[in-house]
Amino acid sequence: MNSSDVHIVCGTDQFGGHLVNRLLARGGRVRTVRRSAEVSRHPMREVMQTDTLDRGTTVHAAAGAAVVYHCAYAPFHECIPTRGGRSAPPGGEVHVPCQ
Structure with a gap:
């Protein structure tokens, strides 16, 4: 990794935080x-x-980047519980990204 390269990480919760x-x-x-x-x-x-949904500010944030990692995800309340099109397993839900 070249120390002069800038790596952009969008979304720093779960996965993004570990990557950072x-x-x-x-x-x-x-x-x-x-x-x-x-x-x-x-x-x-x-x-x-x-907000990474704002194209203009996201493009600005990525200026000069060697690599952009998109680790942001839709808020869970905007996702649907599913498991292969069936109900979620007992005791929990499986969330998938919005379409």
């Missing part, structure tokens, strides 16, 4: 894009607060 930590551990520069505000505690991490 790995990129930083490898010495990369990371710009995270997320809906909620967050203060960066790492000198190689920049945080941008925006």
